[in-house]
Amino acid sequence: xxxxxxxxKGLGASFAAGLLAKHTHVFSAESAVQMAxxxxxxxxxxxxxxxxxxxxxxxxxxxxxxxxxxGMRVVVKPNIGWDKAPEYAANTNxxxxxxxxxxxxxxxxKEVIVFDNTCDQWQRCYSNSGxxxxxxxxxxxxxxxxxxxxxxxxxxxxxxxxxxAKEHEAILESDVFINVPVLKSHGGATLTIAMKNMMGIVxxxxxxxxxxxxxxxxDFASYRKPTLNVIDAYRVxxxxxxxxxxxxxxxxxxxxxxxxxxxxxxxxxxxxxxxxPDNVDYIKLASQMGIGNMNLEKLNIGRIKI
Amino acid sequence: MIAYLKYxxxxxxLLFFTILTISFIGYSFLGLQWATALQFIPSLLKxxxxxxxxxxxxxxxxxxxxxxxxxxxxCPLGILQxxxxxxxxxFRKLKIYRYTRANxxxxxxxxxxxxxxxxxxxxxxxxxxxPYSLYGKxxxxxxxxxxxxxxxxxxxxFEHFNIFITPIGLKNFSLVTFVVALFxxxxxxxxxxxxxxxxxxxxxxxGTILSLLSRISLFKIQIQQSKCTRxxxxxxxxxxxxxxxxxxxVDFDRCVGCYNCLTVCSENGINFKTFETKAMLRKxxxxxxxxxxxxxxxxxxxxxxxxxxxxxxxxxxxxxxNYKSLIPIKKKHPVTPPGSQSLAHLTEHxxxxxxxxxxxxxxxxxxxxxxxxxxxxxxxxMSYSDSFCNFECKICSEVCPTGALLPLTVEQKxxxxxxxxxxxxENCIVYTSETSCGACxxxxxxAAVHMxxxxxxxxxxxxxxxxxxxxxACEYACPAKPYKAIYVEGNxxxxxxxxxxxxxxxxxxxxxxxx
Numbered sequence: 008x009x010x011x012x013x014x015x016k017g018l019g020a021s022f023a024a025g026l027l028a029k030h031t032h033v034f035s036a037e038s039a040v041q042m043a044x045x046x047x048x049x050x051x052x053x054x055x056x057x058x059x060x061x062x063x064x065x066x067x068x069x070x071x072x073x074x075x076x077x078g079m080r081v082v083v084k085p086n087i088g089w090d091k092a093p094e095y096a097a098n099t100n101x102x103x104x105x106x107x108x109x110x111x112x113x114x115x116x117k118e119v120i121v122f123d124n125t126c127d128q129w130q131r132c133y134s135n136s137g138x139x140x141x142x143x144x145x146x147x148x149x150x151x152x153x154x155x156x157x158x159x160x161x162x163x164x165x166x167x168x169x170x171x172a173k174e175h176e177a178i179l180e181s182d183v184f185i186n187v188p189v190l191k192s193h194g195g196a197t198l199t200i201a202m203k204n205m206m207g208i209v210x211x212x213x214x215x216x217x218x219x220x221x222x223x224x225x226d227f228a229s230y231r232k233p234t235l236n237v238i239d240a241y242r243v244x245x246x247x248x249x250x251x252x253x254x255x256x257x258x259x260x261x262x263x264x265x266x267x268x269x270x271x272x273x274x275x276x277x278x279x280x281x282x283x284p285d286n287v288d289y290i291k292l293a294s295q296m297g298i299g300n301m302n303l304e305k306l307n308i309g310r311i312k313i
Numbered sequence: 314m315i316a317y318l319k320y321x322x323x324x325x326x327l328l329f330f331t332i333l334t335i336s337f338i339g340y341s342f343l344g345l346q347w348a349t350a351l352q353f354i355p356s357l358l359k360x361x362x363x364x365x366x367x368x369x370x371x372x373x374x375x376x377x378x379x380x381x382x383x384x385x386x387x388c389p390l391g392i393l394q395x396x397x398x399x400x401x402x403x404f405r406k407l408k409i410y411r412y413t414r415a416n417x418x419x420x421x422x423x424x425x426x427x428x429x430x431x432x433x434x435x436x437x438x439x440x441x442x443x444p445y446s447l448y449g450k451x452x453x454x455x456x457x458x459x460x461x462x463x464x465x466x467x468x469x470x471f472e473h474f475n476i477f478i479t480p481i482g483l484k485n486f487s488l489v490t491f492v493v494a495l496f497x498x499x500x501x502x503x504x505x506x507x508x509x510x511x512x513x514x515x516x517x518x519x520g521t522i523l524s525l526l527s528r529i530s531l532f533k534i535q536i537q538q539s540k541c542t543r544x545x546x547x548x549x550x551x552x553x554x555x556x557x558x559x560x561x562x563v564d565f566d567r568c569v570g571c572y573n574c575l576t577v578c579s580e581n582g583i584n585f586k587t588f589e590t591k592a593m594l595r596k597x598x599x600x601x602x603x604x605x606x607x608x609x610x611x612x613x614x615x616x617x618x619x620x621x622x623x624x625x626x627x628x629x630x631x632x633x634x635n636y637k638s639l640i641p642i643k644k645k646h647p648v649t650p651p652g653s654q655s656l657a658h659l660t661e662h663x664x665x666x667x668x669x670x671x672x673x674x675x676x677x678x679x680x681x682x683x684x685x686x687x688x689x690x691x692x693x694x695m696s697y698s699d700s701f702c703n704f705e706c707k708i709c710s711e712v713c714p715t716g717a718l719l720p721l722t723v724e725q726k727x728x729x730x731x732x733x734x735x736x737x738x739e740n741c742i743v744y745t746s747e748t749s750c751g752a753c754x755x756x757x758x759x760a761a762v763h764m765x766x767x768x769x770x771x772x773x774x775x776x777x778x779x780x781x782x783x784x785x786a787c788e789y790a791c792p793a794k795p796y797k798a799i800y801v802e803g804n805x806x807x808x809x810x811x812x813x814x815x816x817x818x819x820x821x822x823x824x825x826x827x828x
Contacts, residue, residue, distance in 0.1 A: 195751020
């Protein structure tokens with residue numbers, strides 16, 4: 008019954024987000040020299056615990072209140088795809104998720120919803136990833152993504168291969184969407200970072216796999232731009248991703264990347280992983296489509312070492 | 314005290330019924346292991362594999378002591394019939410039961426036929442006549458879908474009022490099993506509505522075995538002729554129709570121990586009495602011609618069986634992709650559930666109670682229709698079209714009451730090879746469309762399916778059967794249509810896979826920002 012409402016709201020939100028992004032961009036270009044903190048396109052942090060790194064990163068971006076206003080509905084979308092314990096780095100670090108939810112609630116968010124359309128059995132994923140407890144402790148709300156009834160049709164006007172998808176109503180109803188992927192190797196997509204993480208907010212992923220995965224990932228990113236992308240690179244799965252087999256697949260990087268630009272965030276994370284972003288097709292495609300900027304030299308990057 | 318026996322019976326029966334029904338609907342419930350360990354046929358079957366399975370022995374002991382209490386208190390089908398009969402009586406004009414003579418030819422004939430059929434090596438007779446397994450099928454294939462459907466509908470409805478109920482979804486629904494179970498349910502309803510415990514005293518093999526044992530029970534319910542006024546109240550409440558008030562005799566063979574008669578008698582004229590040899594010897598075995606109705610019931614059952622096995626489920630196919638995979642998959646062996654040891658072990662021990670099907674959290678276990686052939690009709694198999702087996706889950710092996718699935722540890726489960734992966738390159742999207750995919754490798758828990766360099770930056774799946782456990786994640790995830798490009802071929806005898814290889818990291822974490 009609310010599908011039309013969803014659409015209107017969704018469009019409104021993305022329009023607003025677009026305006027905001029444009030505005031800040033112009034703003035930063037005008038006074039890039041004087042403006043130190045507020046004008047970063049991307050902030051990277053290294054050497055701290057996940058929660059501490061987020062505190063520093065979001066402060067450098069201008070604080071959470073720049074994004075989350077009182078009474079807003081926030082969705083925090085981590086990667087909770089797998090029935091794996093946190094140390095296997097198959098899912099986003101629960102401590103990071105917890106800290107983000109806490110920030111949003113402090114900023115006066117009406118509600119903070121967390122979910123993923125998981126690959127393994129969803130209750131086991133939510134519980135064994137440690138994210139269920141983290142979200143509850145922080146005062147957020149965990150909702151399921153296991154049923155098609157939660158997803159509503161949207162159309163992607165700028166999509167080349169992906170023209171339609173079904174998107175989770177939590178995103179459609181949200182004012183703020185914080186994308187919180189974990190950086191991992193990926194057998195099919197080379198790497199899974201921020202753009203790939205959005206496969207967890209749609210229903211039929213099989214279509215993407217059948218119809219040029221890289222192009223579909225880029226297509227969807229042209230439609231849905233998260234308010235903020237926070238990339239967890241505290242523990243990084245370097246091989247056998249995205250599910251992983253053993254702890255020897257994982258190295259500790261103690262890093263975090265944050266950006267409004269999803270393409271820039273993915274490009275920086277790819278470099279951190281040790282790959283040239285040019286070798287990750289969907290990053291290149293998204294950059295060509297003008298979704299974001301993969302050319303890190305053109306960006307104002309804040310670097311924080313703890 | 315005696316007058317309260319009925320209420321004690323009801324309370325215990327309700328407990329068993331609740332535990333089993335909730336479990337068959339798909340929730341875990343405390344005491345399930347106990348409730349199933351006391352089921353006669355399952356525990357007897359398990360005894361030949363696991364010597365500690367002595368539930369049937371406990372039932373025999375109870376029967377030798379006080380008669381067929383099992384039928385009223387532990388057997389879920391028996392309790393279901395009581396519930397139906399109780400509700401039925403309130404609708405019927407004729408609210409009383411009448412004494413009928415025992416149908417001995419029929420009941421012993423059935424028992425003999427079942428025993429003979431078991432010697433033929435097929436357990437099919439238990440699939441259709443073991444009362445616990447019958448109830449399991451009915452609850453799992455009719456109550457469970459109904460419950461899930463209701464839950465999911467309410468979930469949608471309440472969403473409008475901002476009340477959130479998690480939808481469950483039903484992946485392992487089998488139409489054929491539903492039809493069979495519905496038929497069985499309707500039959501049981503008809504039997505119990507009209508004649509109380511008729512099923513238990515004419516068809517049920519457990520009922521017949523226990524009735525033979527109850528002939529020598531230490532304590533029996535009997536009419537005390539000195540006190541009896543022949544008012545006949547006891548006879549009118551007897552669901553087994555076994556109280557002959559004219560001759561003041563109780564046919565204790567058929568008594569299921571509901572104790573309604575004890576409660577209703579104001580004269581204390583019907584009560585437990587110790588074993589009396591003479592009374593037993595004097596008992597006559599009345600004969601009755603074979604009832605045409607029952608014969609037609611059997612005929613209908615068999616026709617239904619054959620008819621339903623012909624039916625196959627038809628799946629809708631969407632045509633979203635611009636190519637089609639061409640090579641159909643032909644599995645030589647279906648994949649049997651973890652803990653089933655082998656195809657032979659499963660088909661020799663499973664009574665298709667569907668407890669594993671109900672309890673499976675990923676709904677990967679589905680009742681077979683044609684997969685195993687007639688010998689394994691309705692037994693569980695791993696259906697990878699809509700789901701796959703969770704790497705660390707072993708619930709099915711733990712709940713199985715018959716020993717068809719034997720318990721596994723998590724460590725055993727992780728290397729238990731129930732099947733092996735096969736890759737059909739010609740069906741693979743990477744090969745046909747030359748675009749990236751990797752959905753199979755993505756889901757593989759052991760990296761038995763992994764991506765290797767194909768053309769340029771493209772990578773294609775490669776398989777290593779030695780570390781494959783046959784969980785079906787790859788087959789489930791494969792988006793190729795209509796035929797999958799990767800599938801699991803069942804191991805007719807389960808094997809042990811090698812542990813996944815651990816490759817040490819060559820790279821180290823960067824010490825500074827690479828940008």
